[in-house]
Amino acid sequence: MxxxxxxxxxxxxxxxxxxxxxxxxxxxxxxxxxxxxxxxxxxxxxxxxxxxxxxxxxxxxxxxxxxxxxxxxxxxxxxxxxxNAVKLPSDTYFIADVIGCEVLTDTGRLVGKVSYVYQNGAADVYEVKCENKSIVMFPFITALNAKVDVLQKKIIVNEQEFDRVAVYED
Missing domain, CATH: 2.40.30.60 (RimM)
Structure with missing residues (x-):
């Protein structure tokens, strides 16, 4: 980190x-x-x-x-x-610590690595660069049931919900 x-x-x-x-x-x-x-x-x-x-x-x-x-x-x-940074409550992370995390589904499918986080109000939107260099974006919402481990640089999301909300760049 x-x-x-x-x-x-x-x-x-x-x-x-x-x-x-x-x-x-x-x-x-x-x-x-x-x-x-x-x-x-x-x-x-x-x-x-x-x-x-x-x-x-x-x-x-x-x-x-x-x-x-x-x-x-x-x-x-x-x-x-x-x-000197503020102490964060549990289940809250600095954006700097999320950048570079691998995003995987709960079935083990590797989506890619977080390359940027957009703060848009209702939910942060994570931009993920896939291994094939394409981009996928998804809102970081509760329904993803995400498990974030910034020390291991991994984010695991519910595959069904991820597939429902993710937007892939052409």
């Missing part, structure tokens, strides 16, 4: 003093208000100030004190070190 957890993506520079507008990739945007440091592009930054508004987080970072410097970070992931 990676030591860094992605918690957001920088979408733009905000204002002239180097503030960053961040799209949160966490279920609680208010967590940003507790950040002390973040990792962006492999570099550590001290969080001087953070605020939230309209579902977005705004960060002022040490060393990023003007718009031009902030614009260089647009498109980068905002990460925290795993030891």
């Amino acid at each position: 990676s030591n860094n957890i992605i918690i957001g993506k920088i979408i733009k520079a905000q204002g002239i003093k180097g503030e960053l507008k961040v799209k949160p990739l966490t279920d609680d945007v208010l967590r940003y208000n507790k950040l002390k440091t973040v990792i962006i592009g492999g570099a550590n930054y001290l969080v001087r100030r953070s605020r939230t508004d309209g579902g977005f987080a705004y960060l002022s970072l040490g060393g990023i004190d003007e718009r031009n410097k902030a614009e260089l970070l647009v498109g980068e992931d905002v990460c925290v070190d795993r030891e």
